[in-house]
Amino acid sequence: MPNDPFLLLGLSPGFDLAESDIEHAYLARVAAEHPDLVSGDDEAAARAAALNDARAALLNPETRARVLLTRIAGEDKDDSLPDGFLFEIMEVRSELENAAASGDQEQIKKWQSWADARQTEYIEKIRQQFAQLSDSPEDQEIRAIRTTLNAWRYIERMIEQAGLIGR
Incomplete structure (x- = not known):
């Protein structure tokens, strides 16, 4: 899965992730992409943006659940809702x-x-x-x-x- 937030942040896929674990993983990875540390690397900004997106996706429980379900079962357009x-x-x-x-x-x-x-x-x-x-x-x-x-x-x-x- 391209730009998989779990892979990008190096976290084991799962719904029960502590916010502190997500933040720690994000900070560890984004520090390596800081523009001052990787001057001349034109892709660093794109990688940092992808890490920001991954962090945001995993911090939101609903988005995290959707990402996890997509990893498990793939994309689906099922729009069913509970009865009533x-x-x-x-x-x-x-x-x-x-x-x-x-x-x-x-x-x-x-x-x-x-x-x-x-x-x-x-x-x-x-x-x-x-x-x-x-x-x-x-x-x-x-x-x-x-x-x-x-x-x-x-x-x-x-x-x-x-x-x-x-x-």
Whole structure:
């Protein structure tokens, strides 16, 4: 896999990576690419940029899960979602948009809490799914992870669009 963040940073592929391990691996590698140390190496800036991208990908749990799943099962355009998910999300999105439009801080905080709780749930569910994944994963195991990731990403996008990220 070209520009594989795990390979670029020299980390063993896995979902449960400590932020400090990612940072340590990044700093160890990016120091060797610093422009002052590699003068005349036109590729150093590109390698440093690739390391920055790898760090960002692995620090984000959702992106890390997607990268890991791609390593395990390859790319896939499966966009399936859990049963009943779209109906729930349409209701939540409507209420969230109304709260944001009206500036109702109490409701906005309620939806921020909801979003935080859902994110925590998805991180734990993905953690468990990867931990239980067999050495030769079955299609149903891969589909279950993809479905969870699709739902998680859907919620992340909704939150970003509503302006609740960076709160």
